[in-house]
Amino acid sequence: MASLQVTTGLLGVGLAIVILYLIRRDHLYLMHGLFWVAVAIAAAALGAWHGLIDQLAHWSGIQYPPALLLLLACIVLFVKALHADMVNTRIERDVRRLNQRLAMLEADADATRHAPSLPTSSSSESLP
Incomplete structure (x- = not known):
């Protein structure tokens, strides 16, 4: 032991x-x-x-102490997987939003690049 x-x-x-x-x-x-x-x-x-695991198993009513250890390990891994999925979802959402913003910026840049130039008026034309 x-x-x-x-x-x-x-x-x-x-x-x-x-x-x-x-x-x-x-x-x-x-x-x-x-x-x-x-x-x-x-x-x-x-x-x-x-004897910590034995005391915890006895306190929680589990007859076989290693089963408590396995149960706790499964719960910890489940919580970790859930947290990883939540972080992954947030990252994917942020990347999707950034892609949308980039597409809008590129569309604005293309629109201003291909827009016809407005003629500038000279100061002599505006005099009577």
Whole structure:
């Protein structure tokens, strides 16, 4: 049991280090990295605190503690996927709006480029 806790704790710390490295190298957006750092902290806490998952399972009425761990992992991944879809939808909407604005600007530029020039009146023509 102790080797499992050491492994879990090391995985949590290792994951936190990798996430911080990816954020530092700008391979991972800071807000997304914070989520994964929280996951790494939770894994490290499960490794450091003996019997935490057993206590949580007993408190929530789940008979088999690893089932609680799997349930929590599924819920976290579901929430992460939902959040990623929401961000993706916002980005797609913004890109669609930018494309529409660009098309309107290009249409205005073409219209002003192909519009006939108005004759300019000279100052001598306006005198009586």
